[in-house]
Amino acid sequence: MDKNIHIEQDLPFQYRQWRLERIGQVLIAGCILAALLGLFGHHPLASMTHRTSDGRLSIHYDRFARVESTSAVRLTLQPRKSGNGVVRVWLDQEYLDALQLTSISPMPLRAEAHDGGRTFVLQTDGSRFTVTLSIQFQAVGTVHGSVKVDDDEALAVTQFVWP
């Protein structure tokens, strides 16, 4: 090559750069694929359902969520015959600390501090129904929670919150 031209060209460096570029392109494709498969949340495959052994309570939530973005937790439950249709939904404090509860539907009669957490008291007609909690995560990383109805078995929730 004629070196009349004063230029800082370095082909070995350039080839190394192109190799890095290639790796980067694969990473970009990988991120897009992971997002399509639900790794970053807001995706049907990213949700999860747990059920208590007696089937009275089931919980449906997003396995992956994002900070300050809305997420929903759905509890489907069967009220006890003995309770006059009153149902007490309890959430533990660690979980409540990681998020902001923006709404709860149906609206509870009242909320009580109870057993290191909060209890929402709901009035029902005694048939199976769904409670929807709209939440916004305030913490980043893995969030653990625990939910129970009346004094039944508690269901554990584990969610990963992306920044």
Next chain:
Amino acid sequence: MDAIVRGLVVYLFLLILFRIAGRRTLGSITNFDFVLLLIISEATQNAMIGNDYSVTNGFLVILTLVGLDIVLSYMKQRFPAMERYLDGLPLILVDQGRPLKDLMYRVRVDEQDILAAAREKHGLERMDQIKYAILETNGMISIVPKMG
């Protein structure tokens, strides 16, 4: 604190992303690149500002971005090796009228791009009138015409 971290993360993310995308991606701005640029800035804005619309937050983000830019320019001056990694190096694509096909393929520049640059800058008509065509670090193609 939040604003500074957000600004920093977004700045580094974009820096790395555009290095991966290659020089040509936003080097010569076509109409579509212009639209792309607008959309990217729109999407970035939310990530940087979050839900804090205060003037203070906006100022902090701007200060962070400009501050980083200043720091990087000092570092590039002090450590020339760093400049290569951040900006890349120029690359000769046409040598004495001979297109270097392998290099052109890798940087996604074709002969038409080079001829277009030659026409635009020097009114050249053919490849053999070009002494050198160089892909500069900013993604532009500069042309050195043959004498005589």
